[in-house]
Amino acid sequence: MRNTFSETLYECAKADPMIYIVVADISPAGSMANFQHEYPDRFLNVGVAEQSMIGIAAGLALKGCRPFAYTIATFSLYRPFEMVRDDLCYQNLPVTVVGMGAGVIYSTLGGTHHTMEDIAVAGAIPNMQIIAPCDPLETIEATRHCALQSKGPVYLRIGKAGEPHLTENAVDPWEFGKIRYIRRGDDVCILTYGVLTKMAAEVADSLEAQGKSVSLVSCHTVKPLDRKGIEAALASHKHVIVIEENVPQGGLAAQTKQIAWDTQATCRLDTFTLRDEFIHNYGSYDDLLDAHGISQAKILAAVA
Amino acid sequence: MTMNFRSNTYDAGAARDRCRKYRKRILEVSQQVQALHIGGAFSCTEIVDTIYHGLMRRHGTNPGSPDTFLMSKGHGCMIQYVILEDLGVLTRHDLDLYCKPGGVLGCHPDYGVPGIEASTGSLGHGLSMALGMAYADKTQGKDGNVYCVLSDGEVQEGSTWEATMMASSFGVSNLIAFMDNNDFQSLGRTHETHPSFYPVIDKYVAFGWEAVECDGHDPGAIHDAVANREGGKPLMVVCKTTKGKGVSYMENVPMWHYRAPNKEELEQAIREIDGAAA
Structure with missing residues (x-):
């Protein structure tokens, strides 16, 4: 990047x-x-x-x-x-x-x-x-x-270096202030943004392998957040998963919950964020995320 | 160097008359609303007057100027307001609504108000912004000087030293800063609370500035400090000033940092300011 x-x-x-x-x-x-x-x-x-x-x-x-x-x-x-x-x-x-x-x-x-x-x-x-x-x-x-x-x-x-291309075949074009469907499905919707989208895509792949139809959404414009887009995602999927590299407060997960409450959404909603705790561990990027419960395996286990 | 300031035949007598008028106007405003920084405005009255009337270029009656003024010590803005009123940039109505609902003028300058080039108030922001402005003018091929007034207290902010350290490296000879060196801050006289602050002028020279000291209540001296500069470097004019200058009971009395005079005090203040003309 x-x-x-x-x-x-x-x-x-x-x-x-x-x-x-x-x-x-x-x-x-x-x-x-x-x-x-x-x-x-x-x-x-x-x-x-x-x-x-x-x-x-x-x-x-x-x-x-x-x-x-x-x-x-x-x-x-x-x-x-x-x-x-x-x-x-x-x-x-x-x-x-x-x-x-x-x-x-x-x-x-x-x-x-x-x-x-x-x-x-x-x-x-x-x-x-x-x-x-x-x-x-x-x-x-x-x-x-x-x-x-x-x-x-x-x-x-932005991230650092070596991030893969994830949006070459995205369903939607990039537009400021709008969430962007990278792929569109019917059952599960994964909302995410930033570098962590790579892991979200892997989670989507695994869910698809389980036979689910999965949407993967880049919420690149975190502010102003596309509330209407989030509202529609909550309304059109049975299960919404937010994966976010931010503490629980003040980010996409918190706002998605707020929108879900405001719009009386009926879908299942799972959120995965960094915890409200500093990290004193070292290792790979994935190791640190894992320390706060963000890994493909942990997410798949939690959303099963 | 080429003359790119307003005038080299500066009428210091007229400046003193204006400064008396401005101080009285500030006192007049102080009777409308109690919220204002008189001490810090009186301490930089001559400095700001000299910038607007002796240094910044204007074209005819047009208040527009290729030059920029930024009040880094935002709490001194009352003097800026009354000068902008005098120049017709602000109206009497604007000052009537000072710190009142529906007005646009508060205790610190707000960007977007006519004549206000940047929002300040939190100390230590102005010099970096002034440096950015001076750099923009320089690299965009505009012949603009940026004048910035700092308090001596805010020079203690680390961010001010960041800008001080790099200004000379960026070659912004069009950055002209003035320190309102009244030697006062909230908890005492600077020379007592922070003796190593002085000699402050040497610190600017060490960072590659041209730096001069002058009597900050002598309009001619302030003007000449800029007019007679060698040039080629950013300039710091350390102006030795007195907080509350012009009114005996306010001078060097911390209470007058933020207080309005009562009726008797006001009458005495006006007598003293007028008396200085005799």
Whole structure:
């Protein structure tokens, strides 16, 4: 996703001289070298100074530019939180805060490098929009959307590297603010977003092997959430499963439950999220998710 | 360097007259509503007056300017409001509704209000935004200066030092900052509570800024500090000021950070401000 983000932003910057990227000593690989080489004025490395990264991005936006602020998710959102809130959200400026390696992807770096509650934190701020693409193809769409939009701030939550393509044959096109059926079935509907969509797809495969007809939905725009789309998914499936890399509060699972209550949904609803606990384990990404009950085997056992 | 500020024949006498008028206007507003920061506004009255009337370029009667002003010490915005009123950017009606339902002006400047270029109030945000604005002007080929007024207390914010550290590296010679160095913060005199804060000017020089010190209540000195700069670097003008300047019982008295005078106090304040003209 990092490389795809970088290539896409480079393409956008070629076409639009108002696109800037402000990084805090962490740069996306790939085409960012071309960006930096060809547009050195529009590539700012502020050093290890994330508060100023956001403030500078706000200043650029106040002058009509459309900057991206980029670093590891925990440092792009938590460290400069008040700058994100006041400078970007309160002033409603079109700045994209890129949270790279979000969730527990940095599985060997320890809890200081995890963003388990970024969706809840970013989603709590008025004016903030959240996009979490599920694969490199959605990352292209999301990055283009962010580069072109002038509505307000976006938290763009991306993974790291090596994510597979999941949406080449998706039923629906990518559209900001709309949930997207990657595949469409009748019995079970899996709602998910971000890097975890790969595991959700494997769960869908297993359920299909059991003879069920399964929908797999990318809820890439986590805010504003497509409430009508979720409502329809709840109404048209007997069983809805939410799989989410966020704490139980403030994310897709909590909101889906709220929508289910509000609309008196009658389907079965199971949610799988990170727990409201820090992780002190190390290992692979899958190992860390498993520590909080998120694995294909555990999900399949729970939804049987 | 080329002159890209308003005037090099700055009338400091006229500035003093304006500042008396502005202080009295702030006192007038203080009788409408008790919520305002008089001390911090009086401490930077000459600084903000000099920026608007002596430095920022304007075209005829058009308040539009290629230059930008950002009040990082947002609580000092009362002086900005009365100047914007004087320039016709804000109306008397706007100030009549200060801090009242239906009004647009509060105790801190709000982006979107005419003449307000950024929302501030939480300290330590302004310099980074000003740096971003200056950088945008520079890289978009616009000849714009960005003027930013900081309190000395907010210079203690780590975020201010982040911006201070990198401004020179980014070559923003169009960033001109003023420190309202009244040596006061909530819990005491800065030179007593944080003696190592001083000498503060050296710290800017160490980070690659041009830095000068001047009497922050002398409009001519403030103007000349900018007009006579060497250029090529961001500029910090450390303005030595007195909190509550102009009214004896307010000067250096912390209570006047956020308090409005009663009728007797108001009369005395106006007598003293007018008396300074004699």
